Amino acid sequence: QVQLAESGGDSVQSGGSLRLSCVVSVDPYSYSMAWFRQAPGKEREGVAGIYVTHGVTDYADSVKGRSVISQDNDKKTLYLQLRNLSAEDTAMYFCAAQERGSYRDWAPSWARGDRYAYWGQGTQVTVSS
16 A cells, blocks of 8 residues: 655745655655645646656646656655745645556656545645735
8 A cells, every 4th residue: 555645835925935745655666756736726736747767757837947846765755846936836735656657658647636546645835925
């Protein structure tokens, strides 16, 4: 059973930065990993994905250029660094994992929540102006 545990969410001022962490109960090298977020009244959004064997990352347009997803397999931890935060980033952030398939399948679909079997409980990010 794969278990995911997020941490690092906080209340911050607009323009601030945060690093979210997600500890994985298994070796994440065998999984494709991603961060999602969901704000009240909004659909879940794929924020960032990583296909570690190819060293490839991808981001939603809403965070591109101000976020970095990374994975430390030795620490079994997935990270999401967010900077220049705004109120639009306020949401519950979730990490998700799925047994790694082909890169060809991952590339066009990493942001689809239905491709991930394993989810954490989430960590809240609140940005105030």
